[in-house]
Amino acid sequence: DAGITQSPRYKITETGRQVTLMCHQTWSHSYMFWYRQDLGHGLRLIYYSAAADITDKGEVPDGYVVSRSKTENFPLTLESATRSQTSVYFCASRQNTEAFFGQGTRLTVV
Amino acid sequence: RKEVEQDPGPFNVPEGATVAFNCTYSNSASQSFFWYRQDCRKEPKLLMSVYSSGNEDGRFTAQLNRASQYISLLIRDSKLSDSATYLCVVISFNDYKLSFGAGTTVTVRA
Numbered sequence: 394d395a396g397i398t399q400s401p402r403y404k405i406t407e408t409g410r411q412v413t414l415m416c417h418q419t420w421s422h423s424y425m426f427w428y429r430q431d432l433g434h435g436l437r438l439i440y441y442s443a444a445a446d447i448t449d450k451g452e453v454p455d456g457y458v459v460s461r462s463k464t465e466n467f468p469l470t471l472e473s474a475t476r477s478q479t480s481v482y483f484c485a486s487r488q489n490t491e492a493f494f495g496q497g498t499r500l501t502v503v
Numbered sequence: 504r505k506e507v508e509q510d511p512g513p514f515n516v517p518e519g520a521t522v523a524f525n526c527t528y529s530n531s532a533s534q535s536f537f538w539y540r541q542d543c544r545k546e547p548k549l550l551m552s553v554y555s556s557g558n559e560d561g562r563f564t565a566q567l568n569r570a571s572q573y574i575s576l577l578i579r580d581s582k583l584s585d586s587a588t589y590l591c592v593v594i595s596f597n598d599y600k601l602s603f604g605a606g607t608t609v610t611v612r613a
Contacts, residue, residue, distance in 0.1 A: 424599055426600065426601065435590070437603075438600055438601075441600050449600075487601070490535060492601055
């Protein structure tokens with residue numbers, strides 16, 4: 394089915410481990426985004442991308458790495474997970490105006 | 504100062520009531536404006552775009568005031584199903600990222 398999917402939906406990891414959150418969209422939208430959502434902060438932009446091999450830092454990029462070798466994929470990597478990175482992570486894609494979101498990944502760092 | 508600010512609420516209203524709330528944005532180069540709806544930490548979904556002349560979609564009315572740099576959302580004849588968090592979203596003319604407000608929580612009670 395067409396859409397945007399995130400995996401895993403739930404993840405528990407230990408402090409210091411590397412973890413990668415996957416995001417895949419089937420529309421070939423140019424723009425893709427990663428947000429994290431925490432109580433009291435709303436959605437905060439981590440990284441975004443205009444096309445394959447073009448990425449930009451958002452509001453809270455520290456501790457995260459992204460890549461976009463293919464238009465349809467935009468993985469987010471936590472290089473060395475910290476408890477402060479416990480959050481709900483949303484991936485989104487956009488072509489014109491409306492943005493479509495994945496169902497989110499609930500990440501807990503213990 | 505945050506790029507997009509919203510009154511967090513919560514707005515607790517009875518069924519049938521009218522509820523309205525605003526969102527202010529700081530970047531005068533902001534070009535496109537939207538209201539998204541988010542239920543229970545699920546993924547945000549587009550509710551409606553906001554046009555310069557104002558626009559309606561059923562019981563929902565959105566207004567844009569460029570001079571004062573705010574947008575508004577009004578919900579008439581509130582339904583229980585309108586209970587959600589409403590997110591204000593802004594796209595700047597010179598950028599392609601979506602900037603989110605922290606959200607306004609609306610609870611409609613029977």
